[in-house]
Amino acid sequence: MRNLFDPRPKSSRSELFDRVDELEILDKSVGRPLIVVLGIRRIGKTSLVKSFLEPYNGIYIDLRGAATHLDLYERLSEGLSNGLSKLRRIIEGIRGIRIMEFGVEIRWRGTDSISLLGLLEELNRRGQFIVVLDEVQDAKPPISAELRRVLAYTYDHLSNITVVLSGSEVRLLSDFIGVDNPESPLYGRYFIEVDVRRFSRDESLDFLRLGFRQEGIEPPENLLKDAVDIFDGIPGWLVQFGRNYIDGIRDINAIREQAISIALSELMRLSRRERAVLKAIAEGARTWGQVRRIVEERLGETIPKSSLTRIINKLESLSIIKDYEFLDNVYRDAAQRL
Structure with missing residues:
Protein backbone atom coordinates (compact mmCIF):
# COMPACT_ATOMS: atom_id res chain seq x y z
CA MET A 1 0.00 0.00 0.00
CA ARG A 2 1.40 3.36 -1.03
CA ASN A 3 1.66 6.23 1.41
CA LEU A 4 -0.91 9.02 1.18
CA PHE A 5 1.93 11.40 0.40
CA ASP A 6 3.04 9.48 -2.69
CA PRO A 7 2.64 12.12 -5.44
CA ARG A 8 1.55 9.57 -8.05
CA PRO A 9 -2.20 9.10 -8.57
CA LYS A 10 -3.69 6.33 -6.45
CA SER A 11 -5.05 3.29 -8.28
CA SER A 12 -6.50 1.24 -5.41
CA ARG A 13 -9.42 1.98 -3.15
CA SER A 14 -7.34 0.95 -0.15
CA GLU A 15 -4.92 3.78 -0.95
CA LEU A 16 -7.62 6.41 -1.42
CA PHE A 17 -8.41 8.74 1.46
CA ASP A 18 -12.17 9.09 2.02
CA ARG A 19 -14.08 9.80 -1.24
CA VAL A 20 -16.76 7.43 0.08
CA ASP A 21 -19.60 9.56 -1.28
CA GLU A 22 -18.02 9.95 -4.71
CA LEU A 23 -17.29 6.22 -5.00
CA GLU A 24 -20.83 5.36 -3.96
CA ILE A 25 -22.26 7.48 -6.77
CA LEU A 26 -19.85 5.95 -9.27
CA ASP A 27 -20.61 2.38 -8.15
CA LYS A 28 -24.36 2.95 -8.36
CA SER A 29 -23.94 4.42 -11.85
CA VAL A 30 -22.16 1.44 -13.40
CA GLY A 31 -24.30 0.35 -16.33
CA ARG A 32 -25.37 3.89 -17.18
CA PRO A 33 -24.00 5.10 -20.51
CA LEU A 34 -22.22 8.28 -19.37
CA ILE A 35 -20.69 9.52 -16.11
CA VAL A 36 -18.95 12.87 -15.81
CA VAL A 37 -16.40 13.46 -13.03
CA LEU A 38 -15.68 17.16 -12.42
CA GLY A 39 -13.20 19.01 -10.26
CA ILE A 40 -10.53 21.68 -10.14
CA ARG A 41 -6.78 21.12 -10.52
CA ARG A 42 -5.06 18.90 -7.98
CA ILE A 43 -8.37 17.90 -6.40
CA GLY A 44 -7.76 14.18 -6.98
CA LYS A 45 -9.92 13.34 -10.01
CA THR A 46 -7.38 10.94 -11.49
CA SER A 47 -6.89 9.07 -8.21
CA LEU A 48 -10.65 8.77 -7.85
CA VAL A 49 -11.38 7.38 -11.31
CA LYS A 50 -8.40 4.99 -11.32
CA SER A 51 -9.35 3.64 -7.89
CA PHE A 52 -12.98 3.37 -8.94
CA LEU A 53 -11.96 1.03 -11.77
CA GLU A 54 -10.27 -1.45 -9.43
CA PRO A 55 -13.13 -4.00 -9.04
CA TYR A 56 -14.40 -3.69 -12.62
CA ASN A 57 -13.35 -4.67 -16.10
CA GLY A 58 -12.28 -1.40 -17.62
CA ILE A 59 -9.56 0.80 -19.04
CA TYR A 60 -8.10 4.15 -18.03
CA ILE A 61 -6.96 6.43 -20.87
CA ASP A 62 -5.18 9.76 -20.28
CA LEU A 63 -6.01 12.07 -23.20
CA ARG A 64 -4.07 15.19 -22.21
CA GLY A 65 -2.67 16.72 -25.37
CA ALA A 66 -3.79 13.92 -27.72
CA ALA A 67 -4.05 15.45 -31.19
CA THR A 68 -3.35 12.70 -33.71
CA HIS A 69 -4.49 9.14 -34.32
CA LEU A 70 -1.02 8.01 -33.27
CA ASP A 71 -1.48 9.81 -29.94
CA LEU A 72 -4.91 8.28 -29.44
CA TYR A 73 -3.87 4.70 -30.13
CA GLU A 74 -0.67 5.03 -28.11
CA ARG A 75 -2.78 6.11 -25.10
CA LEU A 76 -5.23 3.27 -25.78
CA SER A 77 -2.37 0.78 -25.98
CA GLU A 78 -0.94 2.08 -22.70
CA GLY A 79 -4.31 1.73 -21.01
CA LEU A 80 -4.77 -1.86 -22.18
CA SER A 81 -1.18 -2.71 -21.26
CA ASN A 82 -1.53 -1.31 -17.75
CA GLY A 83 -4.66 -3.39 -17.18
CA LEU A 84 -3.46 -6.48 -19.01
CA SER A 85 -3.42 -8.77 -15.98
CA LYS A 86 -7.17 -8.29 -15.67
CA LEU A 87 -8.09 -7.72 -19.31
CA ARG A 88 -6.12 -10.45 -21.09
CA ARG A 89 -9.06 -12.88 -21.19
CA ILE A 90 -11.41 -10.16 -22.47
CA ILE A 91 -9.26 -8.81 -25.30
CA GLU A 92 -7.78 -12.08 -26.53
CA GLY A 93 -8.83 -12.83 -30.08
CA ILE A 94 -9.89 -9.29 -30.99
CA ARG A 95 -8.73 -8.41 -34.50
CA GLY A 96 -6.01 -5.74 -34.50
CA ILE A 97 -5.00 -6.46 -30.89
CA ARG A 98 -1.72 -8.26 -30.29
CA ILE A 99 -0.95 -9.31 -26.73
CA MET A 100 2.78 -9.35 -26.08
CA GLU A 101 4.77 -10.37 -23.02
CA PHE A 102 4.74 -6.95 -21.41
CA GLY A 103 2.04 -5.04 -23.20
CA VAL A 104 -0.56 -4.68 -25.92
CA GLU A 105 0.06 -3.64 -29.51
CA ILE A 106 -2.80 -2.12 -31.53
CA ARG A 107 -2.90 -2.16 -35.30
CA TRP A 108 -5.08 0.80 -36.25
CA ARG A 109 -4.26 1.16 -39.94
CA GLY A 110 -4.21 -1.27 -42.85
CA THR A 111 -5.37 -4.89 -42.97
CA ASP A 112 -6.46 -6.63 -39.78
CA SER A 113 -6.66 -3.26 -38.03
CA ILE A 114 -9.23 -1.99 -35.56
CA SER A 115 -10.61 1.44 -34.75
CA LEU A 116 -11.55 2.76 -31.33
CA LEU A 117 -15.22 2.28 -32.19
CA GLY A 118 -14.56 -1.23 -33.46
CA LEU A 119 -12.78 -2.08 -30.20
CA LEU A 120 -15.70 -0.75 -28.16
CA GLU A 121 -18.11 -2.85 -30.21
CA GLU A 122 -16.03 -5.96 -29.52
CA LEU A 123 -15.81 -5.17 -25.80
CA ASN A 124 -19.56 -4.57 -25.71
CA ARG A 125 -20.12 -8.15 -26.95
CA ARG A 126 -18.02 -9.48 -24.08
CA GLY A 127 -20.06 -7.93 -21.25
CA GLN A 128 -20.02 -4.94 -18.95
CA PHE A 129 -17.00 -2.72 -19.54
CA ILE A 130 -15.98 0.73 -18.26
CA VAL A 131 -13.95 3.22 -20.30
CA VAL A 132 -12.41 6.13 -18.37
CA LEU A 133 -11.25 9.06 -20.51
CA ASP A 134 -9.29 11.40 -18.26
CA GLU A 135 -8.81 15.07 -19.17
CA VAL A 136 -10.70 14.38 -22.37
CA GLN A 137 -11.31 18.10 -22.84
CA ASP A 138 -7.58 18.48 -23.55
CA ALA A 139 -7.75 16.29 -26.66
CA LYS A 140 -7.10 18.36 -29.78
CA PRO A 141 -8.84 18.37 -33.17
CA PRO A 142 -9.36 16.22 -35.14
CA ILE A 143 -9.23 13.59 -32.37
CA SER A 144 -11.61 15.52 -30.11
CA ALA A 145 -14.28 15.59 -32.83
CA GLU A 146 -13.86 11.88 -33.52
CA LEU A 147 -14.13 11.08 -29.81
CA ARG A 148 -17.43 12.96 -29.58
CA ARG A 149 -18.86 10.97 -32.50
CA VAL A 150 -17.64 7.66 -31.07
CA LEU A 151 -19.05 8.45 -27.63
CA ALA A 152 -22.42 9.46 -29.09
CA TYR A 153 -22.62 6.13 -30.96
CA THR A 154 -21.54 4.25 -27.83
CA TYR A 155 -24.22 6.02 -25.80
CA ASP A 156 -26.95 5.07 -28.26
CA HIS A 157 -25.93 1.55 -29.30
CA LEU A 158 -23.45 -0.11 -26.91
CA SER A 159 -25.47 -0.93 -23.81
CA ASN A 160 -22.66 -2.76 -21.98
CA ILE A 161 -20.22 0.15 -22.18
CA THR A 162 -20.13 2.79 -19.46
CA VAL A 163 -18.01 5.83 -20.35
CA VAL A 164 -16.53 7.99 -17.60
CA LEU A 165 -15.29 11.43 -18.63
CA SER A 166 -13.08 13.28 -16.18
CA GLY A 167 -11.93 16.89 -16.32
CA SER A 168 -12.48 20.49 -15.29
CA GLU A 169 -16.10 21.61 -15.10
CA VAL A 170 -16.33 24.38 -17.69
CA ARG A 171 -14.07 22.85 -20.33
CA LEU A 172 -15.53 19.37 -20.09
CA LEU A 173 -19.19 20.38 -20.06
CA SER A 174 -19.05 23.29 -22.50
CA ASP A 175 -16.02 22.70 -24.70
CA PHE A 176 -16.14 18.90 -25.08
CA ILE A 177 -19.66 17.66 -24.35
CA GLY A 178 -21.26 20.85 -25.65
CA VAL A 179 -24.15 21.00 -23.19
CA ASP A 180 -25.19 24.34 -24.72
CA ASN A 181 -24.36 23.47 -28.31
CA PRO A 182 -27.14 21.76 -30.30
CA GLU A 183 -24.61 20.85 -33.00
CA SER A 184 -22.50 18.73 -30.64
CA PRO A 185 -23.00 14.96 -31.11
CA LEU A 186 -23.29 14.67 -27.31
CA TYR A 187 -25.83 17.47 -26.92
CA GLY A 188 -28.89 16.45 -24.94
CA ARG A 189 -27.40 13.22 -23.62
CA TYR A 190 -28.25 12.60 -19.97
CA PHE A 191 -25.25 11.90 -17.73
CA ILE A 192 -24.48 11.22 -14.08
CA GLU A 193 -22.43 14.05 -12.59
CA VAL A 194 -19.88 13.48 -9.82
CA ASP A 195 -18.29 16.57 -8.28
CA VAL A 196 -14.96 15.89 -6.59
CA ARG A 197 -15.00 18.26 -3.64
CA ARG A 198 -12.10 19.67 -1.66
CA PHE A 199 -11.57 18.26 1.84
CA SER A 200 -13.14 20.02 4.79
CA ARG A 201 -10.83 21.42 7.44
CA ASP A 202 -11.28 18.36 9.65
CA GLU A 203 -10.79 16.00 6.71
CA SER A 204 -7.62 17.84 5.71
CA LEU A 205 -6.21 17.50 9.22
CA ASP A 206 -7.12 13.81 9.31
CA PHE A 207 -5.49 13.34 5.89
CA LEU A 208 -2.24 14.91 7.09
CA ARG A 209 -2.22 13.04 10.40
CA LEU A 210 -2.73 9.70 8.67
CA GLY A 211 -0.09 10.39 6.05
CA PHE A 212 2.49 11.31 8.66
CA ARG A 213 1.49 8.35 10.83
CA GLN A 214 2.21 6.06 7.90
CA GLU A 215 5.72 7.51 7.85
CA GLY A 216 6.19 7.30 11.62
CA ILE A 217 6.36 11.09 11.96
CA GLU A 218 4.32 13.38 14.20
CA PRO A 219 4.69 17.06 13.25
CA PRO A 220 3.43 19.79 15.61
CA GLU A 221 -0.35 20.14 15.44
CA ASN A 222 -0.13 23.90 14.89
CA LEU A 223 1.99 23.25 11.78
CA LEU A 224 -0.69 20.96 10.36
CA LYS A 225 -3.32 23.60 11.00
CA ASP A 226 -1.19 26.22 9.23
CA ALA A 227 -0.84 23.90 6.23
CA VAL A 228 -4.60 23.35 6.10
CA ASP A 229 -5.19 27.11 6.18
CA ILE A 230 -2.75 27.67 3.33
CA PHE A 231 -3.73 24.79 1.05
CA ASP A 232 -7.49 24.92 1.71
CA GLY A 233 -8.48 21.28 1.36
CA ILE A 234 -6.84 20.63 -2.03
CA PRO A 235 -5.31 17.13 -1.83
CA GLY A 236 -2.53 17.78 -4.34
CA TRP A 237 -1.09 20.61 -2.29
CA LEU A 238 -1.55 18.71 0.97
CA VAL A 239 0.40 15.82 -0.53
CA GLN A 240 3.17 18.18 -1.57
CA PHE A 241 3.31 19.66 1.93
CA GLY A 242 3.58 16.18 3.47
CA ARG A 243 6.20 15.01 0.98
CA ASN A 244 8.34 18.10 1.52
CA TYR A 245 8.14 17.81 5.28
CA ILE A 246 9.17 14.15 5.16
CA ASP A 247 12.06 15.07 2.85
CA GLY A 248 13.38 17.52 5.41
CA ILE A 249 11.80 20.86 4.53
CA ARG A 250 10.26 21.86 7.85
CA ASP A 251 9.62 25.57 7.18
CA ILE A 252 5.95 26.01 6.22
CA ASN A 253 6.74 29.28 4.45
CA ALA A 254 9.38 27.57 2.31
CA ILE A 255 6.87 24.87 1.34
CA ARG A 256 4.26 27.51 0.55
CA GLU A 257 6.76 29.41 -1.61
CA GLN A 258 7.56 26.24 -3.52
CA ALA A 259 3.87 25.67 -4.25
CA ILE A 260 3.45 29.27 -5.38
CA SER A 261 6.48 28.92 -7.66
CA ILE A 262 4.91 25.85 -9.29
CA ALA A 263 1.64 27.69 -9.85
CA LEU A 264 3.47 30.79 -11.09
CA SER A 265 5.41 28.77 -13.66
CA GLU A 266 2.08 27.48 -15.00
CA LEU A 267 0.53 30.95 -15.13
CA MET A 268 3.55 32.33 -16.97
CA ARG A 269 2.57 30.17 -19.95
CA LEU A 270 -0.54 32.30 -20.40
CA SER A 271 -0.60 35.33 -22.69
CA ARG A 272 0.30 38.83 -21.51
CA ARG A 273 -3.33 39.90 -21.40
CA GLU A 274 -4.46 36.74 -19.63
CA ARG A 275 -1.83 37.28 -16.95
CA ALA A 276 -2.92 40.88 -16.54
CA VAL A 277 -6.54 39.79 -16.05
CA THR A 287 -16.60 42.80 -11.96
CA TRP A 288 -16.01 42.73 -15.70
CA GLY A 289 -15.78 46.53 -15.75
CA GLN A 290 -13.25 46.69 -12.92
CA VAL A 291 -11.08 44.09 -14.61
CA ARG A 292 -11.18 45.93 -17.93
CA ARG A 293 -10.28 49.28 -16.38
CA ILE A 294 -7.36 47.89 -14.37
CA VAL A 295 -5.96 45.85 -17.24
CA GLU A 296 -6.17 48.69 -19.76
CA GLU A 297 -4.45 51.06 -17.34
CA ARG A 298 -1.74 48.53 -16.57
CA LEU A 299 -1.04 47.55 -20.17
CA GLY A 300 -1.60 50.99 -21.65
CA GLU A 301 -3.89 49.72 -24.38
CA THR A 302 -7.58 49.31 -25.05
CA ILE A 303 -9.04 45.82 -24.96
CA PRO A 304 -12.13 45.01 -27.07
CA LYS A 305 -15.07 43.76 -25.05
CA SER A 306 -15.18 40.47 -26.91
CA SER A 307 -11.48 39.85 -26.27
CA LEU A 308 -11.80 40.39 -22.54
CA THR A 309 -14.84 38.12 -22.37
CA ARG A 310 -12.94 35.37 -24.21
CA ILE A 311 -10.03 35.71 -21.79
CA ILE A 312 -12.26 35.44 -18.73
CA ASN A 313 -14.06 32.44 -20.22
CA LYS A 314 -10.73 30.75 -20.92
CA LEU A 315 -9.47 31.34 -17.38
CA GLU A 316 -12.68 29.85 -16.01
CA SER A 317 -12.37 26.89 -18.37
CA LEU A 318 -8.88 26.27 -16.97
CA SER A 319 -10.39 26.07 -13.44
CA ILE A 320 -8.30 28.98 -12.22
CA ILE A 321 -11.16 31.38 -11.46
CA LYS A 322 -14.93 31.38 -11.25
CA ASP A 323 -17.13 34.46 -10.86
CA TYR A 324 -14.02 36.63 -10.38
CA GLU A 325 -12.76 34.52 -7.47
CA PHE A 326 -9.78 32.19 -7.42
CA LEU A 327 -10.59 28.53 -6.90
CA ASP A 328 -7.20 27.90 -5.29
CA ASN A 329 -5.41 30.13 -2.78
CA VAL A 330 -2.02 29.14 -4.18
CA TYR A 331 -2.91 30.35 -7.68
CA ARG A 332 -4.28 33.59 -6.22
CA ASP A 333 -0.99 34.21 -4.43
CA ALA A 334 0.93 33.33 -7.59
CA ALA A 335 -1.21 35.68 -9.70
CA GLN A 336 -0.39 38.56 -7.38
CA ARG A 337 3.25 38.15 -8.42
CA LEU A 338 2.64 38.25 -12.16
Missing part, protein backbone atom coordinates in the same frame (compact mmCIF):
# COMPACT_ATOMS: atom_id res chain seq x y z
CA LEU A 278 -5.53 37.28 -13.39
CA LYS A 279 -3.43 39.86 -11.59
CA ALA A 280 -6.33 42.33 -11.56
CA ILE A 281 -8.65 39.70 -10.06
CA ALA A 282 -5.99 38.67 -7.53
CA GLU A 283 -5.76 42.32 -6.46
CA GLY A 284 -9.50 42.60 -5.86
CA ALA A 285 -11.31 43.30 -9.15
CA ARG A 286 -14.73 41.66 -8.86
